[in-house]
Amino acid sequence: MQTNFSQKQLSNERIAEAEAILRRCVHCGLCTATCPTYVLTGDERDSPRGRIYLIKDMLEDSAPASPEVQHHVDRCLSCLSCMSTCPSGVDYMHLIDFAREYIEQTGTRPWKERAMRRLLSEVVPHPDRFRFALKLAPLGRPWVKLLRRFGFDQAAAMIELAPAVLPPSPKYEGPGVAATEDERRARVIMLAGCAQQVLRPGINDSTIRLLARHGVDVIVSAGAGCCGALTYHLGDEAGAIEFAKRNVDAWWKDIENDGEPVDAIIVNASGCGTTVKDYGHLLRNEPDYADRAARISELARDVSEFIGKYDLGAPRRWSSLRVAYHSACSLQHGQQIKEVPRELLVKAGFSVVNIPEGHICCGSAGTYNIMQPEISSQLRDRKTKNIKRVKPDVVAAGNIGCITQLSTSLDVPIVHTVELLDWAFGGPVPLGLEDLSKFVSDVPEPSKRRVNDFIHA
Amino acid sequence: MSDLQRPGADWELQFVIAGCAEKRMPVEIVGSGSKRGIGRPVDGAVTITTASLRGISLYEPNELVMSARAGTPLSQVESELATRGQMLPFEPIDLGPATGAAHGSQTIGGVFATNMSGARRIQCGAARDHLIGVKGVNGRAELFQLGGRVMKNVTGYDVTRGLAGSWGTLAVMTEVTFKVIPWPETAATVIYLGLPDDLAIELLSTALTLPVEVSGAIHLQAPVAARLGHPGLRIMGKSVTALRLENFSSAVAGRKQHLKEMLKVYGKALELDHRESLEFWGELRRLSVMPNRPSLLWRISTKPTTAPKLVAAIKRYMPVEVYYDWGGALIWLEVPAADDASTAEIRRVTAIHGGHATLIRAEPAVRAAVEVFQPLDPGLERLTRGLKAAFDPAGILNPGRMYANL
Amino acid sequence: MPANTCNRRMTVTIRYRLEHPIAVLLSKSMTAIGGAAILNFCTRRAAHLNFLKLEPPMTLSRMPEPDRTVLDRSEAIIGELVALLGADGIISREEGRRAFEADALTAYRQPPLAVALPRTTEDVSKLLKYCRQAGVKVVPRGAGTSLCGGATPTADSIVIGTSRMNSVLETDFVNRTITVQTGITNLAITDAVSAEGFFYAPDPSSQLACTLGGNLAMNSGGAHCLKYGVTTNNVLGLKMVLMDGEIVEINGPYLDSGGYDFMALVIGSEGQFGIITEATLKIIPRMPFARPVMLGFSSCEAAGQCVAAIIGSGIIPVAIEYMDKPAIAVAEAFAKAGYPLDVEALLIVEVEGFEDEIDRLLRAITDIARNFDPQVVEASTSTEHSDRIWKGRKAAFGAMGRISDYYCMDGTIPLARLPEVLSRIGEICAEKRLKVANVFHAGDGNLHPLILFNANDPDEAIRAEQAGAEILKLCVAVGGCLTGEHGVGIEKRDLMDIQFSPSDLAVQMRIKSIFDPHWLLNPGKVFPLPAQELGEQSAADEAA
Numbered sequence A: 001m002q003t004n005f006s007q008k009q010l011s012n013e014r015i016a017e018a019e020a021i022l023r024r025c026v027h028c029g030l031c032t033a034t035c036p037t038y039v040l041t042g043d044e045r046d047s048p049r050g051r052i053y054l055i056k057d058m059l060e061d062s063a064p065a066s067p068e069v070q071h072h073v074d075r076c077l078s079c080l081s082c083m084s085t086c087p088s089g090v091d092y093m094h095l096i097d098f099a100r101e102y103i104e105q106t107g108t109r110p111w112k113e114r115a116m117r118r119l120l121s122e123v124v125p126h127p128d129r130f131r132f133a134l135k136l137a138p139l140g141r142p143w144v145k146l147l148r149r150f151g152f153d154q155a156a157a158m159i160e161l162a163p164a165v166l167p168p169s170p171k172y173e174g175p176g177v178a179a180t181e182d183e184r185r186a187r188v189i190m191l192a193g194c195a196q197q198v199l200r201p202g203i204n205d206s207t208i209r210l211l212a213r214h215g216v217d218v219i220v221s222a223g224a225g226c227c228g229a230l231t232y233h234l235g236d237e238a239g240a241i242e243f244a245k246r247n248v249d250a251w252w253k254d255i256e257n258d259g260e261p262v263d264a265i266i267v268n269a270s271g272c273g274t275t276v277k278d279y280g281h282l283l284r285n286e287p288d289y290a291d292r293a294a295r296i297s298e299l300a301r302d303v304s305e306f307i308g309k310y311d312l313g314a315p316r317r318w319s320s321l322r323v324a325y326h327s328a329c330s331l332q333h334g335q336q337i338k339e340v341p342r343e344l345l346v347k348a349g350f351s352v353v354n355i356p357e358g359h360i361c362c363g364s365a366g367t368y369n370i371m372q373p374e375i376s377s378q379l380r381d382r383k384t385k386n387i388k389r390v391k392p393d394v395v396a397a398g399n400i401g402c403i404t405q406l407s408t409s410l411d412v413p414i415v416h417t418v419e420l421l422d423w424a425f426g427g428p429v430p431l432g433l434e435d436l437s438k439f440v441s442d443v444p445e446p447s448k449r450r451v452n453d454f455i456h457a
Numbered sequence B: 001m002s003d004l005q006r007p008g009a010d011w012e013l014q015f016v017i018a019g020c021a022e023k024r025m026p027v028e029i030v031g032s033g034s035k036r037g038i039g040r041p042v043d044g045a046v047t048i049t050t051a052s053l054r055g056i057s058l059y060e061p062n063e064l065v066m067s068a069r070a071g072t073p074l075s076q077v078e079s080e081l082a083t084r085g086q087m088l089p090f091e092p093i094d095l096g097p098a099t100g101a102a103h104g105s106q107t108i109g110g111v112f113a114t115n116m117s118g119a120r121r122i123q124c125g126a127a128r129d130h131l132i133g134v135k136g137v138n139g140r141a142e143l144f145q146l147g148g149r150v151m152k153n154v155t156g157y158d159v160t161r162g163l164a165g166s167w168g169t170l171a172v173m174t175e176v177t178f179k180v181i182p183w184p185e186t187a188a189t190v191i192y193l194g195l196p197d198d199l200a201i202e203l204l205s206t207a208l209t210l211p212v213e214v215s216g217a218i219h220l221q222a223p224v225a226a227r228l229g230h231p232g233l234r235i236m237g238k239s240v241t242a243l244r245l246e247n248f249s250s251a252v253a254g255r256k257q258h259l260k261e262m263l264k265v266y267g268k269a270l271e272l273d274h275r276e277s278l279e280f281w282g283e284l285r286r287l288s289v290m291p292n293r294p295s296l297l298w299r300i301s302t303k304p305t306t307a308p309k310l311v312a313a314i315k316r317y318m319p320v321e322v323y324y325d326w327g328g329a330l331i332w333l334e335v336p337a338a339d340d341a342s343t344a345e346i347r348r349v350t351a352i353h354g355g356h357a358t359l360i361r362a363e364p365a366v367r368a369a370v371e372v373f374q375p376l377d378p379g380l381e382r383l384t385r386g387l388k389a390a391f392d393p394a395g396i397l398n399p400g401r402m403y404a405n406l
Numbered sequence C: 001m002p003a004n005t006c007n008r009r010m011t012v013t014i015r016y017r018l019e020h021p022i023a024v025l026l027s028k029s030m031t032a033i034g035g036a037a038i039l040n041f042c043t044r045r046a047a048h049l050n051f052l053k054l055e056p057p058m059t060l061s062r063m064p065e066p067d068r069t070v071l072d073r074s075e076a077i078i079g080e081l082v083a084l085l086g087a088d089g090i091i092s093r094e095e096g097r098r099a100f101e102a103d104a105l106t107a108y109r110q111p112p113l114a115v116a117l118p119r120t121t122e123d124v125s126k127l128l129k130y131c132r133q134a135g136v137k138v139v140p141r142g143a144g145t146s147l148c149g150g151a152t153p154t155a156d157s158i159v160i161g162t163s164r165m166n167s168v169l170e171t172d173f174v175n176r177t178i179t180v181q182t183g184i185t186n187l188a189i190t191d192a193v194s195a196e197g198f199f200y201a202p203d204p205s206s207q208l209a210c211t212l213g214g215n216l217a218m219n220s221g222g223a224h225c226l227k228y229g230v231t232t233n234n235v236l237g238l239k240m241v242l243m244d245g246e247i248v249e250i251n252g253p254y255l256d257s258g259g260y261d262f263m264a265l266v267i268g269s270e271g272q273f274g275i276i277t278e279a280t281l282k283i284i285p286r287m288p289f290a291r292p293v294m295l296g297f298s299s300c301e302a303a304g305q306c307v308a309a310i311i312g313s314g315i316i317p318v319a320i321e322y323m324d325k326p327a328i329a330v331a332e333a334f335a336k337a338g339y340p341l342d343v344e345a346l347l348i349v350e351v352e353g354f355e356d357e358i359d360r361l362l363r364a365i366t367d368i369a370r371n372f373d374p375q376v377v378e379a380s381t382s383t384e385h386s387d388r389i390w391k392g393r394k395a396a397f398g399a400m401g402r403i404s405d406y407y408c409m410d411g412t413i414p415l416a417r418l419p420e421v422l423s424r425i426g427e428i429c430a431e432k433r434l435k436v437a438n439v440f441h442a443g444d445g446n447l448h449p450l451i452l453f454n455a456n457d458p459d460e461a462i463r464a465e466q467a468g469a470e471i472l473k474l475c476v477a478v479g480g481c482l483t484g485e486h487g488v489g490i491e492k493r494d495l496m497d498i499q500f501s502p503s504d505l506a507v508q509m510r511i512k513s514i515f516d517p518h519w520l521l522n523p524g525k526v527f528p529l530p531a532q533e534l535g536e537q538s539a540a541d542e543a544a
Ligand SMILES: Cc1cc2nc3c(=O)[nH]c(=O)nc-3n(C[C@H](O)[C@H](O)[C@H](O)COP(=O)(O)OP(=O)(O)OC[C@H]3O[C@@H](n4cnc5c(N)ncnc54)[C@H](O)[C@@H]3O)c2cc1C
Pocket: B028, B029, B030, B031, B032, B033, B034, B035, B036, B037, B038, B050, B070, B071, B092, B093, B094, B095, B096, B097, B099, B100, B101, B102, B103, B104, B105, B106, B107, B108, B109, B110, B111, B113, B114, B166, B167, B168, B169, B171, B172, B173, B174, B398, B401
């Protein structure tokens, strides 16, 4: 596509990068059809191609972001479905990230929105604060209607999303090493994350158990925390960079430590995985960090991607459960991991069904369900309807965002893929599946388990 | 007889039409005149026949395309195609036997001007679907050439196809270019006997939803079937429901098995081999099961599932004999002669069930008095008038042939 | 008698001559318009012939002058539109309008006056009725994937987008039809019936995104139309809103037309006759199996002869697609389909049927191919492999975007002329110092040369467009046509008089005037601009 930037504009490195991305787009429109917001609104401005165009105009004009551009860029879920579709390989992700930051710096927002963004980025990435906030949430519940009436839709959405009862604290808490009892075949660092530990601590527990049981040492590094995705998608690049640097520092200590190689950095929230895999790009202009960040991005693996490379052997439990696998956008589009989790579930003995319109987002998208409650709830309902059509016993997803989002509307339990795998390979019943455990029976223990085909990633 | 003009070249035709247009003299256009007995009679001071515009001007078997001057007899076109193992996909119907004309006389221009397709229409499409280029002269005496000789062509509006089925009321075609297809290696027919209309149509619909590419799906009521040439079928005194498969031999055999398996609830199937199939479908193509008689012949296009209901509704008013083609989507309906051609009843019933009806055979006086073609809704009527005026502002080409004052 | 005849013939001829649009144009412009139009016309002709180098407007085609009286009223007009559809249905601010300034041919750009997004046929009717009364031009738009500028707005027009009209209204599997709103995407139609074993046959490569409305307006084709035909062969009935707001139904869920075949005229009318809001389509039972085979050749001649031989042998595959070396490289990079990278020409031939039939057909096809010395003969090994083979072919245009801007041509030629045409295309592009990749539907001779250029280099953009025009002239010269499936739009409108005589054009323009007597629908497309102006004029005269 033709662009129209002056030499002066292009001397700005960020603009030059954006220009290179824009030039690749041929305006063919194929991406529109798979964009969740366009599917709902039928408005070109809510489509990837439309957003690219709005961004192009905004950057070409060097103008401050207008409310209209801001509105439609805000409505983008960053689900990256468009990137899966685009045959020209347009790097939409980095374009929209840049646009968000540009808008944050040049645009204006109403105070309510600013307050909400501030609140989210101050609270959610910090588990203690977040846990405390969730304890307060029930107090807000009676006021939801009133909040809506006065135009505090986002606050209302936030309160509604908070789970009524908080799950028990995780078993494995804080930094340390979970050493495998088997012969060790790999050594990995696990990102413990932020909101996920509070909302569903069982996911980290299951990950550690599953890996350790299969000969993997799991390190949770001291000082590592939120990956920075949340602040990044709110347009605060500087904040995200801070988070990223902190993690790089923390992980690097364990990578350098005692000379033993780290085989991978395991992320079990795919939204975070996409961001960690992009640290190399995010920190490319930070001289002290660029190299290490690039190395870390190379090491980053989604948990399913990592275990997909190994033969886990036969499951310890056998179930007839019908599992609908919900492909989180950050996994299928962001990291292009589509079939592996499904295959893992099948190998673990579940009967897996495909959800129609599987490429469309559930509306969770980080903090999107709070910032854009209207579109988000439409997408949630659409996804719920599609899930119901295949009549599953349980839904599995690889991202805490989707799990939180869909648990408010589904009438069947939804858990993390790794929780089901852990269960099948000997772990405890995942939270919420207690009623289904009667459909699961133990497989008689074979005399000797095969271990020798364990290979390095 | 009116003044007969036999232009042998485009410019001659242009010249004749220009003269007529100037004097506002009505012109009747005929190919061989084979379908003259259809439609409303035209009272033309001048008759133009395309009979001298003859000859195949292009034939590229490897590109499946042929061009012929409009007056070329269909028989010539088909025998030329046959030399290269090819044919017209849409199996043009020969109304001769049904309307009392000689059979096999029609011209290729007339075939497209009337857009009447035979049994293979359900599989391959109508005449209009295969018309890709046309040269002609309109009522303004302008010579125009639209479409072309290539299969895919969206350059400008699709006026070429728009001229198909216009019965010579918009322009005189002087050359047509059309798609052809190879003859299938073999054909087979599967026949079920004695089914009532509704079950028969159900059977045909089921067969057409199977992936076996049924290329003919017809149902003949018992009295109609009694006129078949095939001695075995003729004497059964039962209705005949037939399905045709065409392909290479092993494919036909496999598909036939599959088809019979899926349809076994409808009873035991008879089969016609390749040669018998050619005869059977050839007869249907000539419409010889509906021979020329004083009775009326209507042709009604509707949804297959409503066809038996539509026929049953008409039967409440008058005796009927029916040949269902196109899996039930086309009804050849024979009813007793009547001065008003029973238009009121037939049109009302067609309106209720959806579709369109054309009176194919009736005395000229009757055809002059009633609406032979499907009457138009106001919106379409306005467009129809507009289209006629755009091509033939003086209204000289086949005036009244399709609609009384057009 | 001879003298008499001769006389008559003379007058007739003169009359006839005078009725020629160009003749009338000459006489009219000489008197009333005073030569301005002629000047205009001549300049453009000259531009065609490269006598005159055009300045920055990087394209050869200009758009009609916007109607000042409409622009002056724009606020009032937008107010009325909002009153009709509600603010949610109208886009009127600058940034938003700009998102609609182009379709997939971005060389032409112009934001419209406003955009309306109706939800129902009645909404469309209200909008058109108002626009007709207010004398406002209208540009219908589906998904904006047109490659010929078919959905490019003008400054004084309202874009009416059908993207919100995307429901399936009825599926009827027994009668094998589906009725939908026309804003539905092509692929969604097949998705709606595939669980029952059916599909909707026309499959443009853009099928994921393009709407049925756009397909109808362009009479779109696709890879599989060799066997199943193009859009017009797969439609049974239409509901359309005319410019005055009248809703007409053309045919229905039954076969053929009871009178004139208006459906034939409307399909392929490029949005100039009315806005089609609903359609009833034929759906076809899907064959149990389909499998492509890849045939690689060392020359395009061999590939072309092989296509002719396959068709001549009596086999009609579902699709025969062609890619040349540059196109193969790009498609392979995207789809990893295992295309052979060292052949000059690759044919993808797909057959379908039952398992044993496929084996037999593929054997017959490869036997034929062996006569032309193929370098590669490789049948797909699995459904997944077939999907990748098609993914690469269908995404070939888009994937080209990875390496360069491209300008996609769409001429059709008689197959026998293929080698000659391909080598001429190579020469034309070389003369203009441009690269070209060829991807096309070989079974029906529909070429898609992709001319690669840099859109940010105005000189190169002009050269690309000139090369494109020459290629299309070449297609017509060998007996083909300007466009096989993408439509004329703005892009090819000034080449129309290469393929058509003035009376050919007049015949078409008169039909436009029946549907849209004031020429308000999709202005500036299909016909050369002077002819359009004349068409409008004579429609007005005839009306008066
Ligand atoms: C006595 C009789 C016998 C018939 N026999 C047969 C038959 O054997 N087979 C068969 O298929 N059909 C038959 N029909 C129907 C008739 O043959 C068909 O109408 C035939 O297909 C038309 O071909 P034609 O050349 O005779 O056209 P005509 O009957 O001459 O014309 C049919 C219509 O097409 C128009 N038309 C013809 N040529 C052109 C042209 N070049 N440009 C524009 N309009 C044109 C005419 O004006 C007329 O409206 C018969 C009809 C009658 C009355």
